[in-house]
Amino acid sequence: MTSAPASGTAPRPSLTQPAAPPAFPADSPAAVTAVHGPSGVAFFDFDGTLIHGDxxxxxxxxxxxxxxxxxxxxxxxxxxxxxxxxxxxxxxxxxxxxxxxxxxxxxxxxxxxxxxxxxxxxxPRIRWHQPMLEVLKDHCRQGRRVVVATGALDLYMPALLRGLGVADLLATGMEVVDGTLTGRLSTANCVRRDKAERVTAWIAGNGPVAATWGYGNHPSDLPMLALMHKGEVVRIRRRSNHR
Structure with a gap:
């Protein structure tokens, strides 16, 4: 578990800055440039970031x-x-x-x-990555909105995130007809560039925001992390504590 951060900062347990350059040019419509407002937002990937595995x-x-x-x-x-x-x-x-x-x-x-x-x-089977779970909770304690952006399915994510204070979920949707799954997606697969575009649209529709934090794994989340004021790559250690 990480120690308590200084006021106005986010904790940094076993994280590194993205090694790749921004996925979008600074003047691209998909790039997040100057934002204003009273509240910050922290975006979290799920698989391999908040939990162990897929x-x-x-x-x-x-x-x-x-x-x-x-x-x-x-x-x-x-x-x-x-x-x-x-x-x-x-x-x-x-x-x-x-x-x-x-x-x-x-x-x-x-x-x-x-x-x-x-x-x-x-x-009860989810193996949480405890350090990142503490990061998420710390953002909540500091009054920031928390959004989970994941390629995981919207069918099961709400149950797994219940009680964590997550403000919104960007996930991969499954098509339903007459109460039954068709086996086809109803949205784009929320990974890589598609995830970055979903996050960009969320910020545009829910801003303005004071600052953005992003947490994800390498390399699939680099396009999203490149949009953040502070984007960090998470590497889960094999012996990391979990819930």
């Missing part, structure tokens, strides 16, 4: 069983690679293609009620 395979494991989920993910990786080599991947990049295939094969036809029940079963 929450999506865990969620699918709660839905169809862990062994079947692991086999489905391995098959999605193989299928995604073959499709991407032929230029027919369903996602904008290889990871996006794997995710699209994985979700379609495992969640199509799932009632939303069952998805919500699976989300609740996940809650």
């Amino acid at each position: 929450s999506l395979p865990m969620f699918v494991g709660e839905v169809i069983g862990r062994r079947r989920a692991a086999l489905a993910l391995a098959d999605a990786i193989r299928s995604g690679l073959h499709r991407h080599v032929r230029g027919r991947g369903p996602g904008c990049d290889f990871p996006g293609s794997v995710k699209a295939i994985f979700l379609k094969r495992t969640l199509r036809g799932l009632p939303v009620a069952e998805a919500m029940a699976a989300a609740e079963r996940m809650v």
Whole structure:
């Protein structure tokens, strides 16, 4: 756990500055330049930042069983690679293609009620990255808004964030028809540039803000971190404490 920060500053446990240059030019419409207002905002990635590992395979494991989920993910990786080599991947990049295939094969036809029940079963299994959880709580104590921006699904994230004081969630949406998942996304996959664009739009729609902090992992969150007044890369140590 980190020590209490000085007034007006954010804690810095095991973090480093982004090594890459800003993803957007300073004069780009997507760049956050001067902002004004009484309140700051802290943006947090989720997987590999606030928690250990990836929450999506865990969620699918709660839905169809862990062994079947692991086999489905391995098959999605193989299928995604073959499709991407032929230029027919369903996602904008290889990871996006794997995710699209994985979700379609495992969640199509799932009632939303069952998805919500699976989300609740996940809650006690999450391995929190305790230092970053303390950073989030410290931002809340200092009166800043906290927003989680993640490629994880909006199906289960509200259950996992319950009680943490998160003001808003930017996540990947799943399409629902008549109370059942179609297996397709209803939003862009909220990672990399898509995440940066969602964060930019959030600031434009909810500002003005006094300052922005961002926390994410390398390299997928660099476009978001480049938008921040203070963006930092999180590296989770293997023996880090967790909840």
